[in-house]
Amino acid sequence: MARVLVTGGAGFIGSHVATTLLERGDEVRVLDCLHPQVHGGGGRPGYLSPGAELVVGDVRDPECLRKALDGVDEVVHLTARVGVGQSMYEIAEYTSVNAVGTAVLLEALLDHPVARLVVASSMSVYGEGLYVDADGAPCASAERTRAQLERGAWEPTGPDGQALTPVPTPETKPVSLSSVYALGKFDQERLCLLFGAAYHVPTVALRFFNVYGPDQALSNPYTGVLAIFASRLLNGRSPLIFEDGEQRRDFVSVHDVARACALALRADAAAGEVVNVGSGESVSVNEIAARLARILGVEGLEPEVTGQYRVGDIRHCFADVTRAKALLGYEPDVALDAGLAELAAWLEGQVAVDQVDAATAQLRERGLTV
Numbered sequence: 001m002a003r004v005l006v007t008g009g010a011g012f013i014g015s016h017v018a019t020t021l022l023e024r025g026d027e028v029r030v031l032d033c034l035h036p037q038v039h040g041g042g043g044r045p046g047y048l049s050p051g052a053e054l055v056v057g058d059v060r061d062p063e064c065l066r067k068a069l070d071g072v073d074e075v076v077h078l079t080a081r082v083g084v085g086q087s088m089y090e091i092a093e094y095t096s097v098n099a100v101g102t103a104v105l106l107e108a109l110l111d112h113p114v115a116r117l118v119v120a121s122s123m124s125v126y127g128e129g130l131y132v133d134a135d136g137a138p139c140a141s142a143e144r145t146r147a148q149l150e151r152g153a154w155e156p157t158g159p160d161g162q163a164l165t166p167v168p169t170p171e172t173k174p175v176s177l178s179s180v181y182a183l184g185k186f187d188q189e190r191l192c193l194l195f196g197a198a199y200h201v202p203t204v205a206l207r208f209f210n211v212y213g214p215d216q217a218l219s220n221p222y223t224g225v226l227a228i229f230a231s232r233l234l235n236g237r238s239p240l241i242f243e244d245g246e247q248r249r250d251f252v253s254v255h256d257v258a259r260a261c262a263l264a265l266r267a268d269a270a271a272g273e274v275v276n277v278g279s280g281e282s283v284s285v286n287e288i289a290a291r292l293a294r295i296l297g298v299e300g301l302e303p304e305v306t307g308q309y310r311v312g313d314i315r316h317c318f319a320d321v322t323r324a325k326a327l328l329g330y331e332p333d334v335a336l337d338a339g340l341a342e343l344a345a346w347l348e349g350q351v352a353v354d355q356v357d358a359a360t361a362q363l364r365e366r367g368l369t370v
């Protein structure tokens with residue numbers, strides 16, 4: 001039995017991590033400021049397991065951290081402002097919470113050493129996923145230029161314009177930081193691994209892919225694409241799809257992600273490593289919109305393919321989970337259709353305020369979407 005602090009533990013993923021740890025017999029304390037964008041100004045969320053102790057406070061407040069760390073042996077650091085588009089104009093806030101917040105936590109850990117640290121990183125650090133050329137050789141620079149996006153040429157090409165094929169992305173793919181959010185996640189990951197190495201704290205950075213499942217903040221327009229689509233569909237509106245909808249992602253159930261966090265706290269072989277946490281499968285955004293509409297029984301609402309793009313968006317990225325299997329003993333357990341059915345069952349009775357138009361307008365005003 002360990003006493004674990006889960007920062008950001010009142011959020012979507014954190015609450016599932018708390019439940020998973022409690023189920024295996026750990027004690028759990030959560031530190032969370034209950035940010036209004038995520039929690040709508042409410043108090044302790046109903047979905048947070050009653051067994052988890054909640055300390056309400058800001059991760060950047062050293063006094064609050066001191067209280068939260070009292071009696072704790074292990075930390076799962078999930079606190080972050082989460083939203084690629086929003087990070088491009090709330091630059092100071094994202095950098096403050098994500099990068100500086102992590103630095104303040106690590107300074108607090110100097111006074112209160114722990115035996116284990118797990119930090120949430122993100123697939124966003126890769127930028128584009130891995131691509132190979134016609135000969136199967138990896139392509140080092142498959143980035144898209146703004147001029148290319150303005151022409152609606154969505155697929156990345158090689159340096160000489162050659163066609164490329166996306167393949168599962170391993171942790172060895174060099175990072176490419178194309179948003180303030182991605183930069184902040186990389187800061188969080190590097191700060192924790194560097195701290196772990198310097199102070200002999202076994203530390204694992206988990207790069208989550210697109211996480212979905214019950215308790216996602218539906219009304220937060222900066223949340224994951226599945227929650228955004230669901231809140232549109234539940235409000236009788238078509239999902240809005242950027243580019244042509246053929247971009248591929250890896251949707252992983254929050255239950256698998258929570259299990260990966262719990263495994264990482266015990267996995268000696270993973271200390272000092274970054275590890276992808278995905279489903280290992282890829283699906284296009286068009287496909288996921290159609291499958292969700294079918295499961296919600298709202299098939300009349302065809303997705304609206306806008307042909308617009310957002311600065312910082314990538315074309316394809318899905319996980320190679322070989323390392324997670326080898327180092328954590330992780331196996332993705334929840335198949336996409338089963339996960340979507342669970343999401344749909346939870347969605348029944350949820351009130352989602354659709355704020356996607358307002359969020360898209362914010363990006364457009366700033367020239368971040370075309």
Ligand SMILES: NC(=O)c1ccc[n+]([C@@H]2O[C@H](COP(=O)([O-])OP(=O)(O)OC[C@H]3O[C@@H](n4cnc5c(N)ncnc54)[C@H](O)[C@@H]3O)[C@@H](O)[C@H]2O)c1
Nearest residue numbers: 008010011012013032033034035058059078080122208211
């Ligand atoms: N959801 C995904 O698809 C996904 C993908 C990759 C990585 N991640 C990472 O996983 C972690 C959890 O994400 P999530 O989807 O559960 O997000 P979330 O927004 O639901 O949870 C984050 C929690 O952090 C809290 N928080 C925000 N600022 C804080 C502050 N200054 N002090 C204390 N608490 C604060 C919020 O109130 C919220 O409860 C984040 O680090 C995120 O970057 C998420």
